[in-house]
Amino acid sequence: MAGGEKNIWIIANWKSNKTIAEALDWVSTVGPQIPKQENLKVVVCSTFTALSEVKKAITVGNFPLMVGSQDLSSFGVGAYTGEVAAELLKDLVGFSILGHSERRQNFKEDDEMIAKKVVQALQNNITPLVCVQGPEILVPGGCKLVAYEPTFAIGTGNPDTPENANQVASILKEKYGQDLEVIYGGSVTSQNAKSFIVQPNLAGFLIGKASLDAMEFVKIIKECEEF
Ligand code: PGA
DSSP states (O other), rough: OOOSSEEEEEEEEEOOOOOOOHHHHHHHGGGGOOOTTTTTEEEOOHHHHHHHHHHHHHHHOOOOOOESSSSOOOSSSSOEEEEEEEHHHTTTOEEEEEHHHHHHHHSSOOOHHHHHHHHHHHTTTEEEEEEETTTTTTOOOOEEEEEOOOOGGGTSOOOOOHHHHHHHHHHHHHHHHHTOEEEEEEEEEETTTHHHHTTTTTOOESHHHHHHHHHHHHHHHHHHOOO
């Protein structure tokens, strides 16, 4: 299948999971099975600890797989203990998940901090993937890729309906421009992926739990391949 018009983003969010050995296992299983298709954009967002090895394995295997981080610092390089600056990440990642609800809840990240992180990402050629929990959440300027992730759907096995996700995407696009790409996240599996991807305003997925299992992740890719 040649592939359709719209981009299909399939983005794995491993959260705080996978040793380096487990990460490399995953890459060696998933990498060779990703179809080389122009509009299919597969990204793995590993922990900071595995980024370097994951990146190396992808380069050696020449897999059509891109790498992202799950966060980055709102500051530049300098005296910020525990932080990882975008400038230090830019050789390893092309993407960064910013403003995930788990960070908003557990680390008290607010819109202002997330906007600063977006600036850091953009200054360092890292594409920010900002997570919004509803259409009312602010998308910072310069952000062209957004994940709609309602908190009730995250890790619960209770996804939003494809129709509602499509509606939220439509509102976001009206607000921020039709070139905004909106993906959906929250209990996505190989069973429900197709029902979301057929929605005209949705351009893919941010996948947590189901991305940890390499074979399940490959199944999701295969479900989306023809769009
Ligand atoms: P889930 O997580 O797929 O496990 O629901 C999605 C996310 O939090 O990005």
